[in-house]
Structure formats: structure tokens, C-alpha cells
Amino acid sequence: MYVFKLGEPYPVHNQVNGQEKARADLTPTFFNVVYYILNPKPADVQRWRGRFEYGICEAAPGVPFIITRFPAANRxxxxxxxxxxxxxxxxxxxxxxxxxxxxxxxxxxDARTNQLLAFRQLPAAPQFVELVRQAARRQLTRFPDRHAVEQAIAQAELMPLPLMARQATMFAVS
Structure with missing residues (x-):
């Protein structure tokens, strides 16, 4: 289990080396959505405290993409x-x-310092949890190893993100 403290370094090593990037950190029971931002502004931090949506798009069986959308910022x-x-x-x-x-x-x-700027912990919607767990079962039975999954992800990433977001099952956060 991780302990998060605003203004402190994130307890997982910074793997992006100053690049803007998003990733998921799997935990023993679920996962964290982590976004590394370059040149953060107060509005970026505030956005994480406001309304947003999260969801899942299974681009191919066993190849889930977790979508995070900030409608007010069109992000x-x-x-x-x-x-x-x-x-x-x-x-x-x-x-x-x-x-x-x-x-x-x-x-x-912060993509350069690994400093924790903002975080939200919330109970995941039960339907979302079940969709993610079903995708995990499909992935673990369909793909023999991480390299096979990475190849499938690379193929699925050819789908434009706006299309993926429209096809996702989304859940709102206030």
C-alpha cells in the first residue's frame, strides 16, 4: 500500500524522465491512474479536484484502455x-x-520532479470494476506473456483516442 502526501515525491520511481505521459500502476487489488505533467499550472492542478469522467474501452478482447476525460477542458x-x-x-x-x-x-x-501535485481517491463504480476484471480474465487467458499484450496494445493504439473515448463505458466524478 502506498502513502500519498501532497508536495512529496510519489512513492513509485519516476519512469518518464521529464516527459508528459500517463500510465497505470497495478496494485494487488486494482490500479492507480498516474499522469505526469510538464510545466504544471494552477488550472491543471485544480482540474484534478473538479468534475471528470473515467471509463474503459476494450479496443480488442483483453486489451483494455482506461480513459480519463475532463469535459470542461476538452482534455x-x-x-x-x-x-x-x-x-x-x-x-x-x-x-x-x-x-x-x-x-x-x-x-x-510533476514530470520532472515526481512531486505529487494532486490526487483523488474514490470508490470505483461496481460496473467499471467488473468490466476491468473481465478484461483482465480475457487478457490472462488470451495472451501468453507481457510481450504479446504489448504487441496487441500497439495495434489497438492505431484507434484514434477520440474514437476510443466515444466507445468507452464512462462514469462521472463530481
Whole structure:
């Protein structure tokens, strides 16, 4: 379990080295959506405290994209999930079967310093959790390893993000 403190470094190593990028950090029971931003402005930080939407678009069976959309700013981004990156096979096999209430965490970090600028923790919509767990089951049975998933993700990324966002099952956050 991670402890988040505003203004402190994020407890996971900065893997983007000063580039603007989004990623998902898998946890034993769910995941965190992490966005590294370059040159953050107060409006960027405030956006993470306001209304937004999150959802899932399974671009191909077992190839889910988690979509985050800030409608007021006309901003959208996606992250992919690859359960084969989980090192422990038992943890990986158990991940889709967790049935307790799930917290979804959205994290905004400075891309250069790894400083935590903002975060939101919220109970994930049960329908969203089930869609993600179903995608995990499909991925773990369909793809033999992380490289096969990465190839499928690369192919699915040919779909334009606006189209992916329109096809996603979305959930609102106030």
C-alpha cells in the first residue's frame, strides 16, 4: 500500500524522465491512474479536484484502455493495463477475482520532479470494476506473456483516442 502526501515525491520511481505521459500502476487489488505533467499550472492542478469522467474501452478482447476525460477542458487521455507485468504469478492470477469494494486513485505528478501535485481517491463504480476484471480474465487467458499484450496494445493504439473515448463505458466524478 502506498502513502500519498501532497508536495512529496510519489512513492513509485519516476519512469518518464521529464516527459508528459500517463500510465497505470497495478496494485494487488486494482490500479492507480498516474499522469505526469510538464510545466504544471494552477488550472491543471485544480482540474484534478473538479468534475471528470473515467471509463474503459476494450479496443480488442483483453486489451483494455482506461480513459480519463475532463469535459470542461476538452482534455482526454488513456492508460493501458498489462497484468503480465505483475511479477508474482499467484498475485496475477488472483487479481481478476477480488470482489471487495475497490478504490480508484488518480494521481497528478510533476514530470520532472515526481512531486505529487494532486490526487483523488474514490470508490470505483461496481460496473467499471467488473468490466476491468473481465478484461483482465480475457487478457490472462488470451495472451501468453507481457510481450504479446504489448504487441496487441500497439495495434489497438492505431484507434484514434477520440474514437476510443466515444466507445468507452464512462462514469462521472463530481
Amino acid at each position: 482526454v487521455f488513456d492508460v493501458t493495463l498489462n497484468w503480465h507485468h505483475m511479477a508474482d504469478p499467484a498475485e496475477r492470477a488472483a487479481w481478476p477475482e477480488h470482489d471487495e469494494p475497490t478504490t480508484l486513485t488518480f494521481v497528478l505528478l
